[in-house]
Amino acid sequence: MRLDQLPHRKPAYVDRIDWACMSPAEGQRLREFGICEGASVELLHRGGWLGGGAVACRVGRMTIAMRAGHAAAITVSMDAAPRQ
Amino acid sequence: MSTQPLVALVGNPNAGKSALFNALTGARQKLGNYPGVTVERKIGRLPLNDGTIVDLVDLPGTYSLNPTSPDEEVTRNVIMGHQAGERMPDALVIVVDAANLENHLRFALELLALGLPTVVALNMVDLATRDGLELDAARLADDLGVPVIPTVAVRRRGLDHLRTELSHVLPLAAIPLRPGHKADDFAALRQEAHRIARRAIMSESPSRRLTGAIDRVALHPVAGMILLLTLLFVMFQGVFSWSELPVAMIEDGLAALEASVVSALPDSVGRDFLVQGVIGGVGAVIVFLPQILILFFFILMLEGTGYMTRAAFLMDGVMARVGLSGRAFIPLLSSFACAVPGIMATRTISDPKDRLTTILIAPLMTCSARLPVYTLIIAAFIPARTVAGGIGLQGLVLFLLYVAGIVGAFVAALLLRRSVTKGGGGGFLMELPKYQMPHLRDMVLGLWQRAAIFLKRAGTIIFVTTMVLWLLLSFPHPPANSDAPAIEYSAAGRIAGLIEPVLRPIGFNREISLALIPAIAAREVAVSALATAYSIDDSRSEDAAARSLTERLAGRWSLPTALAFLAWFVFAPQCISTIAVTRRETNGWRWPLFMIGYLLAAAYVAAGIVFWTARALGL
Numbered sequence: 169m170r171l172d173q174l175p176h177r178k179p180a181y182v183d184r185i186d187w188a189c190m191s192p193a194e195g196q197r198l199r200e201f202g203i204c205e206g207a208s209v210e211l212l213h214r215g216g217w218l219g220g221g222a223v224a225c226r227v228g229r230m231t232i233a234m235r236a237g238h239a240a241a242i243t244v245s246m247d248a249a250p251r252q
Numbered sequence: 253m254s255t256q257p258l259v260a261l262v263g264n265p266n267a268g269k270s271a272l273f274n275a276l277t278g279a280r281q282k283l284g285n286y287p288g289v290t291v292e293r294k295i296g297r298l299p300l301n302d303g304t305i306v307d308l309v310d311l312p313g314t315y316s317l318n319p320t321s322p323d324e325e326v327t328r329n330v331i332m333g334h335q336a337g338e339r340m341p342d343a344l345v346i347v348v349d350a351a352n353l354e355n356h357l358r359f360a361l362e363l364l365a366l367g368l369p370t371v372v373a374l375n376m377v378d379l380a381t382r383d384g385l386e387l388d389a390a391r392l393a394d395d396l397g398v399p400v401i402p403t404v405a406v407r408r409r410g411l412d413h414l415r416t417e418l419s420h421v422l423p424l425a426a427i428p429l430r431p432g433h434k435a436d437d438f439a440a441l442r443q444e445a446h447r448i449a450r451r452a453i454m455s456e457s458p459s460r461r462l463t464g465a466i467d468r469v470a471l472h473p474v475a476g477m478i479l480l481l482t483l484l485f486v487m488f489q490g491v492f493s494w495s496e497l498p499v500a501m502i503e504d505g506l507a508a509l510e511a512s513v514v515s516a517l518p519d520s521v522g523r524d525f526l527v528q529g530v531i532g533g534v535g536a537v538i539v540f541l542p543q544i545l546i547l548f549f550f551i552l553m554l555e556g557t558g559y560m561t562r563a564a565f566l567m568d569g570v571m572a573r574v575g576l577s578g579r580a581f582i583p584l585l586s587s588f589a590c591a592v593p594g595i596m597a598t599r600t601i602s603d604p605k606d607r608l609t610t611i612l613i614a615p616l617m618t619c620s621a622r623l624p625v626y627t628l629i630i631a632a633f634i635p636a637r638t639v640a641g642g643i644g645l646q647g648l649v650l651f652l653l654y655v656a657g658i659v660g661a662f663v664a665a666l667l668l669r670r671s672v673t674k675g676g677g678g679g680f681l682m683e684l685p686k687y688q689m690p691h692l693r694d695m696v697l698g699l700w701q702r703a704a705i706f707l708k709r710a711g712t713i714i715f716v717t718t719m720v721l722w723l724l725l726s727f728p729h730p731p732a733n734s735d736a737p738a739i740e741y742s743a744a745g746r747i748a749g750l751i752e753p754v755l756r757p758i759g760f761n762r763e764i765s766l767a768l769i770p771a772i773a774a775r776e777v778a779v780s781a782l783a784t785a786y787s788i789d790d791s792r793s794e795d796a797a798a799r800s801l802t803e804r805l806a807g808r809w810s811l812p813t814a815l816a817f818l819a820w821f822v823f824a825p826q827c828i829s830t831i832a833v834t835r836r837e838t839n840g841w842r843w844p845l846f847m848i849g850y851l852l853a854a855a856y857v858a859a860g861i862v863f864w865t866a867r868a869l870g871l
Contacts, residue, residue, distance in 0.1 A: 190679070191679070193320045194679050194681060196316075196318060196320065197315070197320060197681045198681065199438060200315035200316055200358075200359075201315075201355070201681070201683065202354070202355050202442075204439075204442065212464070212467065212471070213467065213468075213471040213472070213565075214473065215471075215473065215565055215566060215568055215569050221568050221569030221572065222565055222568040222569070222578060222680050224467070224471055224565060224684060228352075228354055228355060229351060229352050229353075229354070229355070229383075230352055230355055230683060231463070231467070231683070231684040232681070232682065232683050232684065233561070233564075233565045233568070233578070233680065233681070233682045233683075233684055234680060234681050234682075235568070235572075235679060235680045235681075238679070238681070
């Protein structure tokens with residue numbers, strides 16, 4: 169499942185990230201936010217008003233906002249155990 | 253250059269670094285710029301408990317020593333000792349957010365690997381406790397090998413301890429490096445941070461209950477948007493209604509001053525200069541200080557509470573439509589206060605095309621210097637009555653002017669992104685920090701710094717341009733037997749006469765043509781210029797003394813002219829400071845000249861459309 173498709177407020181873990189879908193700087197920033205394989209994530213909010221927009225998700229104890237396109241590059245799973 | 257030891261305050265964004273800097277240095281701060289870049293340099297004097305005085309520098313927040321924007325680059329360069337205009341720091345204070353320990357520790361480990369004497373401030377421990385986290389600072393200190401001081405910067409907790417530890421580590425040349433430390437291996441640092449954070453956390457409950465609860469409303473696609481628009485509306489209504497009393501007090505004070513000057517001095521050119529030029533001109537601008545402070549109060553509140561990033565989140569969808577990212581919303585909202593800090597704030601946008609577009613449209617956001625112009629015209633031409641629902645008509649018109657600026661900016665962005673700033677990809681990645689109540693002291697300090705900048709402008713650039721203008725308006729005098737207005741004979745009147753034919757088709761008269769020239773120096777000078785022009789003009793008639801500028805305008809301008817004047821200022825070509833900062837940020841004259849050109853054209857067309865539409869409607 170992709171992060172942008174995750175039901176709201178259901179804890180999940182990052183399975184795989186398609187780094188090719190983003191620029192090196194964006195990839196670096198995502199890693200700095202703590203997005204990596206095995207990280208626990210939760211989809212909190214979708215912007216979506218007037219179309220497009222960002223999603224907000226929890227990573228560890230942080231809340232971060234990203235475009236739906238970036239969230240779509242992150243594959244998550246709701247039942248896997250965390251690897252960290 | 254100072255020979256005092258230099259201590260750098262460094263950490264992730266949202267770690268509470270600036271609050272700690274304010275708490276440690278108080279009012280002993282100096283704001284400046286690093287040479288060659290527009291990144292703000294904040295330095296302050298910090299007396300330690302053993303009597304040593306150190307210079308504390310507040311570095312821009314960053315997530316790692318691998319910069320992705322110009323301000324993050326400054327942080328890296330200062331710490332490495334490579335920044336021009338800054339000496340190598342003798343010690344570091346690493347600020348970490350106690351409630352976000354794991355993430356902030358990774359950067360802290362990267363910094364510790366540099367081997368500089370270091371103290372870690374475990375900041376905002378109160379919010380961590382509110383969030384259900386109990387931390388063991390002693391254990392963390394053991395694991396990191398440096399002192400760790402729990403602090404609450406906004407409540408001044410832990411500062412004494414921090415100063416003591418700083419005086420202990422300063423004499424050290426270096427700290428021993430932790431064994432097996434690989435600062436360049438991102439994954440290894442993250443695992444190490446995870447391990448250390450786990451050991452330091454004594455108890456933990458699910459995070460961010462309060463922030464989560466507020467965000468359910470604030471980030472909701474419908475409720476959140478209504479909240480954002482309501483906040484902005486309250487802000488603009490507040491600018492009008494809360495300022496009534498202080499504005500009246502300043503006006504009374506100026507009137508008393510003018511009366512005392514008139515009674516104390518004999519009728520002379522010198523007295524005219526004091527009354528018409530200095531008190532009339534500069535006073536007309538000073539009167540707007542309360543409104544500007546109220547506006548800055550709201551902006552500082554939105555930033556300090558953490559709401560500003562939520563606004564960026566909500567606006568990202570709209571911004572994406574015009575080819576920008578939600579991140580551009582913060583510089584644009586700051587531009588409501590002033591385009592200069594707004595344009596400087598664009599350096600957090602990493603995509604160059606996104607950044608350039610944001611710079612080019614920032615002057616369309618209604619800056620506080622336009623407030624004097626708007627409020628003057630509104631007070632003179634829009635009746636002070638309420639419309640449906642008890643909403644003040646004057647506040648509503650002001651709100652609509654702000655909306656006009658925003659719509660203009662979006663249309664401009666859309667066109668620019670399809671032409672001169674085509675290409676590049678607008679991404680949006682941003683941390684949404686915890687909500688917190690800004691501390692009164694930080695707010696007062698922020699407002700004081702803004703007030704000082706405004707008054708300094710009023711005392712220098714506005715004072716000088718008003719003086720020059722008064723001279724140009726007053727001389728040469730008309731012949732004694734002339735019935736025509738004095739202004740027509742003056743040097744300024746003749747200059748204005750040259751540009752008036754160009755501006756007449758959009759409803760502008762000679763006085764407006766005259767006011768627009770010095771407004772290039774600073775927009776609010778348009779008000780003092782009109783005040784000076786009309787007071788000189790009126791000084792020839794008997795009943796002139798008691799009339800305010802508002803009354804003078806209401807009697808002389810038609811409503812279409814007034815509305816066209818407002819429309820002009822929605823787009824008005826920006827002030828010299830904005831042009832200068834644009835030149836510096838874009839490294840050349842090409843973009844500032846482009847900006848002047850397109851805004852001038854837009855202002856002319858908009859004023860013309862408004863003037864002729866108003867005339868056609870019989871207003």
